[in-house]
Amino acid sequence: MVAVLFSVSVLVYVVFILVPGGDPAERMAGKNPLPANIVNIRKKWGFDKPFYVQYVKMMQKAGNGLIGKTGEYDILTSFQTRQNVVHEIKRGIPVTMSLCIGAGIIWLFFGILVGFFSAVTAGRWSDRLITTFALIGVSMPVAWLAVMLRYFLAEKPTNPIFPDGEYVPLTADPVQWAYHLLLPWFCLSVLFIGFYGRVLRSNMLDAMNEEYVRTAKAKGLSGKSILLRHVLRNSLIPIVTLFGLDFAAVLGGGAILTETVFDLKGVGWYAAQSVGDLDLPPIMGVTLYGAFFIVVFSAVVDFLYAFLDPRIRPT
Amino acid sequence: MAERLLEVKGLKVRFTTEDGIVRAVDGVSFELDRGSVFGIVGESGSGKSVTAMTILGLTRDKNTTFEGEVIYKGQNLLALPESHLRDVRGNEIAMIFQDPMTSLNPVYKVGDQIIEAITTHEDVSKSGAKRRAVELLRQVGIPNANTRVDDYPHQFSGGMRQRAMIAMALSCNPDILIADEPTTALDVTIQAQILELIDRLKDDFDSAVILITHDLGVVADVADEVVVMYAGRVVERAAKRDVFYDPQHPYTWGLLGSIPRLDRPKPEKLHSIKGMPPSLINLPKGCKFRPRCPHAFEKCEEEPGLDQRVEERGHLDRCWLSVEEKRRIRERTIVGEAVA
Numbered sequence: 001m002v003a004v005l006f007s008v009s010v011l012v013y014v015v016f017i018l019v020p021g022g023d024p025a026e027r028m029a030g031k032n033p034l035p036a037n038i039v040n041i042r043k044k045w046g047f048d049k050p051f052y053v054q055y056v057k058m059m060q061k062a063g064n065g066l067i068g069k070t071g072e073y074d075i076l077t078s079f080q081t082r083q084n085v086v087h088e089i090k091r092g093i094p095v096t097m098s099l100c101i102g103a104g105i106i107w108l109f110f111g112i113l114v115g116f117f118s119a120v121t122a123g124r125w126s127d128r129l130i131t132t133f134a135l136i137g138v139s140m141p142v143a144w145l146a147v148m149l150r151y152f153l154a155e156k157p158t159n160p161i162f163p164d165g166e167y168v169p170l171t172a173d174p175v176q177w178a179y180h181l182l183l184p185w186f187c188l189s190v191l192f193i194g195f196y197g198r199v200l201r202s203n204m205l206d207a208m209n210e211e212y213v214r215t216a217k218a219k220g221l222s223g224k225s226i227l228l229r230h231v232l233r234n235s236l237i238p239i240v241t242l243f244g245l246d247f248a249a250v251l252g253g254g255a256i257l258t259e260t261v262f263d264l265k266g267v268g269w270y271a272a273q274s275v276g277d278l279d280l281p282p283i284m285g286v287t288l289y290g291a292f293f294i295v296v297f298s299a300v301v302d303f304l305y306a307f308l309d310p311r312i313r314p315t
Numbered sequence: 316m317a318e319r320l321l322e323v324k325g326l327k328v329r330f331t332t333e334d335g336i337v338r339a340v341d342g343v344s345f346e347l348d349r350g351s352v353f354g355i356v357g358e359s360g361s362g363k364s365v366t367a368m369t370i371l372g373l374t375r376d377k378n379t380t381f382e383g384e385v386i387y388k389g390q391n392l393l394a395l396p397e398s399h400l401r402d403v404r405g406n407e408i409a410m411i412f413q414d415p416m417t418s419l420n421p422v423y424k425v426g427d428q429i430i431e432a433i434t435t436h437e438d439v440s441k442s443g444a445k446r447r448a449v450e451l452l453r454q455v456g457i458p459n460a461n462t463r464v465d466d467y468p469h470q471f472s473g474g475m476r477q478r479a480m481i482a483m484a485l486s487c488n489p490d491i492l493i494a495d496e497p498t499t500a501l502d503v504t505i506q507a508q509i510l511e512l513i514d515r516l517k518d519d520f521d522s523a524v525i526l527i528t529h530d531l532g533v534v535a536d537v538a539d540e541v542v543v544m545y546a547g548r549v550v551e552r553a554a555k556r557d558v559f560y561d562p563q564h565p566y567t568w569g570l571l572g573s574i575p576r577l578d579r580p581k582p583e584k585l586h587s588i589k590g591m592p593p594s595l596i597n598l599p600k601g602c603k604f605r606p607r608c609p610h611a612f613e614k615c616e617e618e619p620g621l622d623q624r625v626e627e628r629g630h631l632d633r634c635w636l637s638v639e640e641k642r643r644i645r646e647r648t649i650v651g652e653a654v655a
Contacts, residue, residue, distance in 0.1 A: 212417065219483070229431075308422065
């Protein structure tokens with residue numbers, strides 16, 4: 001895990017150095033700066049040091065921020081806003097968590113439902129209908145969908161069906177919390193529902209042709225228990241892997257588009273802002289935060305996988 | 316006379332496919348008595364597995380049509396609604412399949428899969444079912460059955476899995492056990508053990524066995540009566556002894572000739588039946604074996620019925636050749652040209 005995080009941070013750093021117009025001193029000095037000013041900033045922020053020194057310092061600062069140190073020069077602060085990066089990310093976490101956990105539950109539930117239903121009715125009109133919707137869902141750009149939803153359902157001047165943007169903390173008012181998040185949840189889930197539905201459908205159709213399903217039938221099991229106990233159970237295993245990684249990705253700030261369009265000031269939104277500003281410390285912070293979730297969830301998926309599939313359990 | 320368990324009368328199974336109608340089974344009849352082992356022999360695509368699966372309704376599909384009757388305990392299984400047929404499946408007629416590697420669900424414990432079979436048909440507690448699963452595993456010769464019951468299929472060897480399948484099939488004490496190529500996927504040494512096991516358990520459980528195989532050697536071990544199937548129909552039917560010592564159909568000769576034998580002079584080349592089995596969509600006119608038969612003559616353009624042509628009662632075949640002619644020419648196919 002340390003190795004992964006280290007490589008990710010180095011990569012981000014290198015990319016940042018290579019990006020044209022990335023010199024933070026010039027950007028911080030503002031428009032039409034005095035050359036002396038730039039030099040000053042370079043010195044003060046340590047941009048004149050060799051890049052590896054800067055890198056080590058940055059990592060130290062990030063670490064300090066995590067263990068709760070304060071003080072302007074001890075912690076990782078944004079070049080642009082001078083704000084504590086760790087602090088900013090922490091502030092975004094409840095929003096992102098609310099968005100992702102809600103959406104995750106929705107897409108997992110509906111993805112399985114849709115996949116199950118279309119596999120069971122494979123070839124009939126209901127399956128075709130679901131397939132069509134799934135394909136639309138998969139191919140619809142999230143940004144476009146989000147903008148459309150927001151425009152038509154939330155931004156109407158008269159009687160909008162949904163509130164426009166704004167995050168209401170769960171602790172403050174659970175009903176408003178859910179109400180405000182409904183559209184973003186839907187938006188984030190649509191693609192995954194379509195995708196999971198398709199994957200599960202084909203998994204289940206494969207499983208139905210397995211010989212153990214024929215065995216189950218020959219045992220005299222009812223159609224329902226064959227489907228649930230033998231077909232669905234075995235088909236869900238790959239879905240778990242997909243879900244673990246997708247969920248980690250959105251949790252780690254991957255819901256950039258949804259968060260940005262709906263003005264949800266979560267980690268993804270923060271990432272979008274920082275990238276726009278070419279602001280290295282927050283980009284670094286958000287990337288490491290995201291990588292952390294990916295690594296953790298990969299491990300979780302591995303454990304879950306072993307739990308679900310006895311064949312890969314160590315004996 | 317033993318109790319008649321099953322009667323298959325003029326069974327026809329047709330699959331409608333994009334390429335046409337596949338006549339997978341075309342008029343098969345036989346009877347099964349308690350305590351007997353009935354062998355169905357034929358090559359791939361001869362309809363033997365479809366026949367067996369149809370008995371249990373496993374071939375039911377909107378693209379499948381059936382004709383004829385499968386009478387079990389006075390009711391026609393072909394016409395039985397699915398919900399009633401479920402009570403028969405696994406309970407009164409059980410089935411084991413060719414490949415034990417894939418016939419068990421990899422994510423459930425072997426014991427749980429046996430328990431599932433028991434609790435589906437009987438109102439027993441889980442612990443009671445488990446005790447029975449252990450006992451069954453012991454009966455089929457799994458060592459340390461009380462701990463192996465909690466193993467997963469991948470922890471079993473191929474032979475053990477087939478034993479577990481047999482245990483599962485016998486869990487509800489069925490009248491009939493259908494074994495569809497039960498030894499094909501196993502090592503030769505294990506094959507004999509499994510066959511012996513099936514034969515012994517048939518007596519222990521007082522049931523009858525339908526043994527499906529492409530290997531006459533397997534039938535030679537355990538079957539009482541044999542039908543040889545070709546292109547969806549029975550071409551010869553006889554007691555086991557007669558199939559081996561007085562075979563009437565050239566296809567049977569071909570099958571016999573293609574088994575390597577240690578008790579006969581070594582042939583120059585092991586016999587093989589020329590050509591390919593016919594397409595079940597476009598069957599040849601007349602005798603279905605005619606295009607591959609080295610002894611075909613004009614009369615074969617008309618299909619022979621399955622009739623008794625030899626003295627032995629119940630020995631039926633579909634071949635126009637005279638019995639004398641057959642007895643004269645068959646040795647060449649069966650034994651082959653001996654090495655000079």
